Amino acid sequence: DTAVSQTPKYLVTQMGNDKSIKCEQNLGHDTMYWYKQDSKKFLKIMFSYNNKELIINETVPNRFSPKSPDKAHLNLHINSLELGDSAVYFCASSQGGGRSTNEQFFGPGTRLTVL
Amino acid sequence: QKEVEQDPGPLSVPEGAIVSLNCTYSNSAFQYFMWYRQYSRKGPELLMYTYSSGNKEDGRFTAQVDKSSKYISLFIRDSQPSDSATYLCAMTGPRGTYKYIFGTGTRLKVLA
Numbered sequence: 001d002t003a004v005s006q007t008p009k010y011l012v013t014q015m016g017n018d019k020s021i022k023c024e025q026n027l028g029h030d031t032m033y034w035y036k037q038d039s040k041k042f043l044k045i046m047f048s049y050n051n052k053e054l055i056i057n058e059t060v061p062n063r064f065s066p067k068s069p070d071k072a073h074l075n076l077h078i079n080s081l082e083l084g085d086s087a088v089y090f091c092a093s094s095q096g097g098g099r100s101t102n103e104q105f106f107g108p109g110t111r112l113t114v115l
Numbered sequence: 116q117k118e119v120e121q122d123p124g125p126l127s128v129p130e131g132a133i134v135s136l137n138c139t140y141s142n143s144a145f146q147y148f149m150w151y152r153q154y155s156r157k158g159p160e161l162l163m164y165t166y167s168s169g170n171k172e173d174g175r176f177t178a179q180v181d182k183s184s185k186y187i188s189l190f191i192r193d194s195q196p197s198d199s200a201t202y203l204c205a206m207t208g209p210r211g212t213y214k215y216i217f218g219t220g221t222r223l224k225v226l227a
Contacts, residue, residue, distance in 0.1 A: 004158075031213060040123070041201055041220040043159070048213050056214055090158055094213070103149070104205075104215060106158035 003027050004107035006091050012113045013081055020077045021110045023091030031055075032074035033092040033104065034066060043090070049074055081114045088112070118142050121204055121218030130227050134191040138204035138218045141185065145206040145216075148180050150189045153201045153220070162202075163189065194225045 004025045013019055025032060033056070034046045048056035049068040063079040074091060091107040121138045128134055136150075147166055151159035163178040165171045165187075171178045177190040187206075191198055204218040 033213075041153070041203075041222075043203060043217040043220075045214055050213065103161055103164055105161065106151075108158045109156075111156075 004091055004093055004105055006089075006107040006110050008110060009108065010111050010113075012115065014115055015081055015083060017081050018077070018079045019081060019112070020075055021089055021091075021112075023074045023076070023107060025072055025091075025093040025105075025107075027093055027095075027105065029093040029095045029105075030071050031094045032068065032071070033094075034074065034076050035090040035092060035106075037088045037090060037109070039087070047074075047076075078112075081112075083114050086112055086114045118216050119204065119206060119218045122221055123219050125222040125224060127224045127226060128194055130194060130196060130225055132194050132225070134189075134194050134198070134223060134225075136189040136191075136202050136204075136221050136223070138187050138206075139185055140187075140206060140216075142206075142208075142216075143182075143185070144208045146209055147207045148178070148187050149205040149207075149215070150176075150178055151203040151205060151217075153203060155200075159203055191223075194223075196225045196227045199224045 031050045033048045037043045047066040052068045065077045068074045088109045090109045092104045094104045119140045150163040152162045153159040165178045168182045175192045179188040201220040201222045203220045205215045
């Protein structure tokens with residue numbers, strides 16, 4: 001029944017490591033997103049893919065690389081993790097753009113802690 | 116000036132109170148306005164979705180949009196302790212725009 005799922009839910013790692021977060025949606029949506037939510041709850045878009053094509057790429061360090069193997073999956077790989085990368089990362093999906101009203105549905109989040 | 120401004124709170128109210136949550140925005144291209152509720156350690160869940168100016172009601176929740184003043188509100192009637200959460204407003208441009216702009220969220224606590 002889970003609409004948008006993310007793994008892992010928690011991730012604790014050392015500075016300098018490389019890690020990946022995975023996201024899957026079973027809503028049949030064609031657009032997926034990665035957001036970062038800081039400690040003050042501010043939710044900021046990082047990337048968006050529509051049908052496996054990158055359509056939003058905000059000002060994010062190039063240590064962050066999204067990958068969409070198909071339209072139901074959007075993964076986020078982070079190289080050389082830094083303390084400032086500690087945050088909650090949310091995946092979302094929508095039937096975006098065009099004729100639809102592109103309501104976005106969020107996953108449960110991945111809480112990343114960099115030590 | 117941020118595109119979307121939202122009072123971060125926290126806002127504490129007694130059970131049964133009427134709650135008013137507000138956002139202002141500067142981009143006149145925004146046409147779709149959303150309210151999300153986020154419980155602690157959970158993902159945001161869509162609460163209300165409105166297009167253009169006017170009111171939309173769903174149970175105890177009413178969303179109001181005033182495009183002329185660039186102001187949106189969410190009213191919660193007969194507030195319950197289970198309404199305690201962070202409420203985020205979000206908005207986006209014309210149909211076909213993918214990017215949402217979120218407010219910073221208002222933390223609401225309803226006291227039993």
